[in-house]
Amino acid sequence: MIQSYKKHHDPLVIGIIFAIIFTIWAFSIATNQAFIRSFDQAIINIVYNNNKVNLQIARLLTNLGNTSTITIEAIIIFIALLTFKKYPLAFFEAGVMICxxxxxxxxxxxxxxxxPSVQHLVHADGFSFPSGHSLGSMTLFGCLFVITLLLVKNKKTKIILNILWCLFPLIIGYTRIYLHVHYPSDVFGGWIEGLAFVLIGYAILLRSYVTKHPQKFY
Known part of the structure; x- marks a missing residue:
């Protein structure tokens, strides 16, 4: 798949762009900018409803993004990669998750x-920004996206898996807003922060190993 590094957009540049966007976003939240309040209210008006089925589903799905769940999943993936001697990918995943x-x-x-000061529909403590569930799910499934991109040979399987990996952070982020434990801007911040780390980690992986051993990847 990777025949030449120059044939691909440099993920480092894109990662730095996301990091800059995140920095601006975080500063805007810290200084309570009006456009952040407008953004939050607009998304809240779309997301909030009193459907009991939606509430039960959201409570179930949000657990996929719990810190303990994400940590266990990350450790399992790390051990699996080590077992199959995919050492660079294992340390890529671990480094992105830890950082x-x-x-x-x-x-x-x-x-x-x-x-948010409204009643929380699940337990949540600590500060609100950035959403830890959104950051954790974006980094974990972002790493899985990269691993799938590099290791899975079958094109249809690669596409299906990577669509799934993209959906998980979106679903988990949605549940955090729906359950009243995060502002939409918290979730968006967690997503772009996570993307920045995945892309920068991917750039390091490409430059340090993948382009030097292209025969090991599809």
Missing amino acids: GNACNWIIKNLVRRSR
């Missing part, structure tokens, strides 16, 4: 945004 979550913790404690 992303560490950065998220730092940003939360710098911005110190309170959670």
